[in-house]
Amino acid sequence: xxxxxxxxxxxxxxxxxxxxxxxxxxxxxxxxxxxxxxxxxxxxxxxxxxxxxxxxxxxxxxxxxxxxxxxxxxxxxxxxxxxxxxxxxxxxxxxxxxxxxxxxxxxxxxxxxxxxxxxxxxxxxxxxxxxxxxxxxxxxxxxxxxxxxxxxxxxxxxxxxxxxxxxxxxxxxxxxxxxxxxxxxxxxxxxxxxxxxxxxxxxxxxxxxxxx
Amino acid sequence: xxxxxxxxxxxxxxxxxxxxxxxxxxxxxxxxxxxxxxxxxxxxxxxxxxxxxxxxxxxxxxxxxxxxxxxxxxxxxxxxxxxxxxxxxxxxxxxxxxxxxxxxx
Numbered sequence: 001x002x003x004x005x006x007x008x009x010x011x012x013x014x015x016x017x018x019x020x021x022x023x024x025x026x027x028x029x030x031x032x033x034x035x036x037x038x039x040x041x042x043x044x045x046x047x048x049x050x051x052x053x054x055x056x057x058x059x060x061x062x063x064x065x066x067x068x069x070x071x072x073x074x075x076x077x078x079x080x081x082x083x084x085x086x087x088x089x090x091x092x093x094x095x096x097x098x099x100x101x102x103x104x105x106x107x108x109x110x111x112x113x114x115x116x117x118x119x120x121x122x123x124x125x126x127x128x129x130x131x132x133x134x135x136x137x138x139x140x141x142x143x144x145x146x147x148x149x150x151x152x153x154x155x156x157x158x159x160x161x162x163x164x165x166x167x168x169x170x171x172x173x174x175x176x177x178x179x180x181x182x183x184x185x186x187x188x189x190x191x192x193x194x195x196x197x198x199x200x201x202x203x204x205x206x207x208x209x210x211x212x
Numbered sequence: 213x214x215x216x217x218x219x220x221x222x223x224x225x226x227x228x229x230x231x232x233x234x235x236x237x238x239x240x241x242x243x244x245x246x247x248x249x250x251x252x253x254x255x256x257x258x259x260x261x262x263x264x265x266x267x268x269x270x271x272x273x274x275x276x277x278x279x280x281x282x283x284x285x286x287x288x289x290x291x292x293x294x295x296x297x298x299x300x301x302x303x304x305x306x307x308x309x310x311x312x313x314x315x316x317x
Contacts, residue, residue: 008217012225019232019252028242035248038229042255045225046279049266054279058258061283066251066290073244073294077307085241085308092239099235106227110220137276144273180277187284194288201295 008048015041027084032067032074039063053138147179222263229256243297243307247290254286 018037025031039062046055087095229252236249258279265275301307 002216005217008221012221016225016228016232019229022248022252023232023236023239028245031240031245031248035251038252039255042229042259045222045259046262049222049262051262051265051276051279054258054262054276054283057280057283061287062251062255066287069290069294070244070248070251073247073297076298077244077301079305087239087241095235095239098238099231102234103227103231106230107224110223110227140273141276141280144277183281187281191284191288194292198291198295201292202298 004048008045011041011044011048015045026086028074029078029083032071035070036063036067039067050137053141145180145184147181219263219267222267223260226256226259226263229253229259232256241308241310243300243309243312244294246309247293247297250293251286251290254282258282 015038018034018041021034022031022038025034039058043055043058043063046052046058233249233252233254233256236252237246238249240246240249261275261279261282263275264271265273265279268275297307300312304311
C-alpha cells in the first residue's frame with residue numbers, strides 16, 4: 001500500500017467515523033466535538049488532493065470560525081432539557097433505512113456510471129499521488145481569480161480537445177477568460193451584509209414575559 | 213486494498229458526509245444539531261468539488277474556486293442560522309425545533 005493510499009484510509013476513516021458519530025451521539029456537546037474532527041479530517045482530505053489553499057481556508061474558516069460559533073450557540077442554549085434530546089427508536093430505524101438507501105443509491109451511481117472514465121483520466125495525465133506541481137495549486141488559484149490565466153484548459157496533455165458535457169467542440173459555448181474577481185467581490189459583500197444582519201438579529205433583547 | 217486511490221474513493225467519502233448530514237438534519241431535535249447537519253452536507257459537496265478539480269483536468273481551477281465559495285457561504289449561513297436560533301431561544305426558552313410551530317400555515 002502506497003503512502004498516499006495509507007494516508008487516505010486514515011484521514012477518510014477519521015472523517016467518516018466522526019461524521020457518523022455526529023449523527024449517532026445524543027449529547028449535543030459531544031456532537032460538536034465530533035464535528036470538529038469531521039471538519040478537520042475534511043481539511044486533511046483537501047491537503048491530500050493537493051488543494052493547499054482550500055484546505056487552509058477550511059481550517060481557518062470552518063475549524064476556527066464556524067465551529068466556534070456552533071460551540072458558543074451550544075453553550076448559550078445548554079439548558080438541561082436541550083443538552084441531550086432523545087430521538088425515538090422508531091425514528092432511528094426509519095433514519096437508518098433511509099440513510100442506507102440514500103448511500104446505496106449514490107454509491108451505485110458513482111460506481112456503475114463514473115462521471116469521468118478512468119481511461120479518459122489517464123489520457124488527461126491525471127496523477128493519483130501528489131506531485132511537485134500540486135503544490136503550485138495556490139498560485140494557479142490566485143491567477144485564475146485575477147483572470148491572468150484561463151481557468152479551463154482547452155485540451156488534454158496529448159493535444160485532444162476536452163469534452164466535458166458531450167457537446168461537440170464546434171458548438172460548445174465560447175468561454176472568455178474572465179477570472180473570478182467579480183464573483184469573489186459579490187461573495188465578500190454578501191458575507192458583510194449577512195454578518196451585519198446576524199448581529200442585528202442576535203442583539204440583546206428583553207425576554208418575552210420579563211417585561212410587563 | 214492495494215488498488216490506487218482514485219476519484220471514486222473520494223466521491224464515496226463525500227457521499228458518507230452527505231448522508232450523515234442529511235440524517236443529522238432529519239433526526240436531531242436540537243436546532244443547533246440541524247445546523248451541524250447542514251455543515252456536514254456542505255462539506256460532502258466540497259469534497260466532491262475538490263476531488264473533481266484534482267481528477268478531471270477540465271475543472272482544475274473551477275472545482276477549487278467553487279469550494280472556496282461554498283466555504284464562505286457556509287460561514288455566512290452558520291452566522292445567520294445561529295442568530296436566528298439564539299433569537300428563538302430568547303423568545304421561547306427552547307431550541308427544540310418541534311416547538312417552532314409559529315410559521316405553520
